[in-house]
Amino acid sequence: MTALVLVVLFFFLIVIGAPVAVALGGAVVATSLMLDPIPAAIIGQKVFANLDHFTLMAIPFFFFASALMETGGLVRRLIDLANAFVGHWTGGLGVTTVLSCIFFAAISGSSPATVAGVGRIMYPTLVKDGYTPRYALGALVTAGSIGILIPPSIPLIIYGFVTESSVTRLFMAGVVPGLIYGAGMMVMAWFLARKADVPRRPRLAWGERRAPIWAALPALMLPLVILVGIYGLPKFDLGILSYQGGAIFTPTEAAVMATLLALLIGMFVYRELTARDAINCIVSTAPSVGMIFFITTNALLFAFFITKLGIPAAVTGWIMSLGLEPWQFLLMVNLMFLIVGFFLEGVPTILMFVPVLFPAAVAVGVDPVHFGIIVIVNIELGLVTPPVGLNLFVASGVSGQPVLEAFYGALPWMVVTICVLLLVTFVPELSLWLPDLIFN
Numbered sequence: 001m002t003a004l005v006l007v008v009l010f011f012f013l014i015v016i017g018a019p020v021a022v023a024l025g026g027a028v029v030a031t032s033l034m035l036d037p038i039p040a041a042i043i044g045q046k047v048f049a050n051l052d053h054f055t056l057m058a059i060p061f062f063f064f065a066s067a068l069m070e071t072g073g074l075v076r077r078l079i080d081l082a083n084a085f086v087g088h089w090t091g092g093l094g095v096t097t098v099l100s101c102i103f104f105a106a107i108s109g110s111s112p113a114t115v116a117g118v119g120r121i122m123y124p125t126l127v128k129d130g131y132t133p134r135y136a137l138g139a140l141v142t143a144g145s146i147g148i149l150i151p152p153s154i155p156l157i158i159y160g161f162v163t164e165s166s167v168t169r170l171f172m173a174g175v176v177p178g179l180i181y182g183a184g185m186m187v188m189a190w191f192l193a194r195k196a197d198v199p200r201r202p203r204l205a206w207g208e209r210r211a212p213i214w215a216a217l218p219a220l221m222l223p224l225v226i227l228v229g230i231y232g233l234p235k236f237d238l239g240i241l242s243y244q245g246g247a248i249f250t251p252t253e254a255a256v257m258a259t260l261l262a263l264l265i266g267m268f269v270y271r272e273l274t275a276r277d278a279i280n281c282i283v284s285t286a287p288s289v290g291m292i293f294f295i296t297t298n299a300l301l302f303a304f305f306i307t308k309l310g311i312p313a314a315v316t317g318w319i320m321s322l323g324l325e326p327w328q329f330l331l332m333v334n335l336m337f338l339i340v341g342f343f344l345e346g347v348p349t350i351l352m353f354v355p356v357l358f359p360a361a362v363a364v365g366v367d368p369v370h371f372g373i374i375v376i377v378n379i380e381l382g383l384v385t386p387p388v389g390l391n392l393f394v395a396s397g398v399s400g401q402p403v404l405e406a407f408y409g410a411l412p413w414m415v416v417t418i419c420v421l422l423l424v425t426f427v428p429e430l431s432l433w434l435p436d437l438i439f440n
Contacts, residue, residue: 003309006031010302020348021291025298028305043301050300051293054252055161058109059154060289061255065222065262066108067281070117072266072273074219078103079121081216088203091193093129097122097136098143098185102178105147106223107258109154111346111383112288112394115144119398130199133401134409135192140398141391141406142413143185145380148346150178152226152251152258155346155379158296159372162303162351163358166369167251168230172435173369174376177424181377184416192412218269222261226254231438292347299351307355316360329364330425333357334378341382345390349379373431377421384410384417 009030013023025047032043069075082099086092100118108114119140126136148155151171160167229248249257266273306312319329340349354375361371383391384407392406399406424430 002031002035003306003311005035006305006309020344021295021298024295024302024348024352028298028301031305046301046304047297050297053161054250055157055167056293056296058152058157058252058255059292060285061252061259062107062109062152062154063113063285063289064281065255065258066104066110066113066117067285068259068262068266068273068278069104069107069219069222070120071277071281072262073270074222074262074265075100075104075117076121077212077216077219077270079118080212081220084204084209084212087201089190090200091190091198092201093122093126093131094135094139094189094193095186097126097139098146098182098189101140101143101146102150102182103220103223105150105178107152107226107262108147109152109157109255111145111147111380112390114147115140115391115394116398118144119395123395123399129201131193132196133399134405135196135198136409137395137399137401137406138192138409138411138413139185139189141384141389141395141410142417143182144391144395145383145417146178146181146185148380148383149174149181149373149376151175151230152254153376154292155350155376156372157251158347158350159354159375162300162354163368163372165372168247169369169435169439170372171230171251172438173373173431176430176434177373177377177420180423180430181380181416181420184420185413188413188416218265221265222258225261226258229254229257295345295347296351299348303351303355312356312359315356316363319360320363324364326365327426329361330366330374333361333374334421334425337375337378338381341378341385341389343388344382345388346379346382349382350375367428367432369435370428370431374421374425377417377424381414381417381421384414 006027010023010027013026014020018026029043079096079100082096082103083093086095086099089095097118100122101114104114104117108117123136123140126139127133151174153171153174156170156174157167159165160170230251232246232248263273263278324332337349340353344352358368358371362368383389386392386403386407389407392403392410395406396403
């Protein structure tokens with residue numbers, strides 16, 4: 001009875017237009033007031049405890065770092081570097097867009113930030129060079145979703161926090177699927193450009209590539225520092241200098257380092273970032289950070305409530321009674337996330353459904369890290385499907401085109417997303433090979 005009231009109240013609040021965070025928290029509070037399964041004092045304590053975690057500190061710093069990269073000129077130089085090497089290919093600017101999204105994703109950890117940061121430069125460039133608006137929108141919307149698969153990744157941080165899985169292993173597990181996803185997007189960029197007979201840019205001589213390479217080197221330091229810092233270097237002895245191997249700092253500390261480096265490079269290397277610009281970056285990212293933390297707090301409260309009601313245990317027992325093989329369970333999960341992706345964004349999807357499905361996944365023999373990557377690729381698909389696909393709205397805002405136009409542009413590119421989802425789901429080695437190689 002209590003669970004039914006909770007679910008009905010949640011969907012009632014959604015239907016009348018309440019934000020997802022308000023619907024989650026409001027359903028819990030109203031159910032407690034009516035049926036009193038949990039004292040109000042406990043609810044207040046959980047609200048505070050949900051945010052009192054070191055891991056979650058990485059989220060605002062990664063958002064701030066991505067804003068500093070865009071404002072400080074780092075993104076533009078990374079785009080120039082990619083364009084110098086692949087701009088002359090058939091669909092070269094489309095391939096440049098994909099590569100730029102991969103570079104940006106290796107620092108920002110956010111898909112919408114990747115679409116916005118790369119899109120402000122690449123969309124007008126693509127259209128000016130003869131690519132259709134739909135081609136440009138499709139490239140940005142879908143390639144931008146790599147931002148949550150290539151490490152670092154804000155949704156992977158939240159997944160690790162919810163499931164108590166190693167964030168470092170999750171980051172490493174996203175590398176191979178992310179590179180496969182990027183390669184598939186590059187092939188699609190070439191195919192669609194060839195089909196449309198888009199004109200090619202002239203090839204740059206090696207001497208002409210020297211300038212963009214040197215200009216981009218400081219910007220390339222950011223993903224290098226993050227990767228080396230999180231995963232460490234092999235053990236070595238160099239005279240009096242000795243290093244025992246292993247991680248140098250945590251993912252949260254990596255976010256702080258990325259922010260500091262982006263600030264220093266933008267202000268003192270490229271000299272395009274002022275103190276006022278840095279303050280404006282804080283102001284501009286604050287609403288996004290606040291939104292994520294507001295959703296996180298209420299969604300974790302919702303998850304705590306349903307756990308106390310025994311819903312995850314009941315779901316696990318029901319799934320086990322079906323006698324499903326792991327691949328059958330994962331197929332069912334993918335279909336469920338496909339439907340959920342039409343209505344919910346990535347963060348609430350993780351916080352609402354992972355606490356329910358994760359125990360069942362472990363019970364049927366699915367590796368927690370593998371399951372995390374499957375969840376993330378499903379969220380990538382949800383980011384590009386209406387009516388709430390966040391990447392569609394960001395690309396619409398950047399380009400001035402309607403949201404539906406962005407969706408129509410993304411349709412052929414979504415074939416790659418679906419193929420990657422199937423590969424990641426049914427070939428777990430793609431996700432597990434690299435973390436097992438490094439950490440075992």
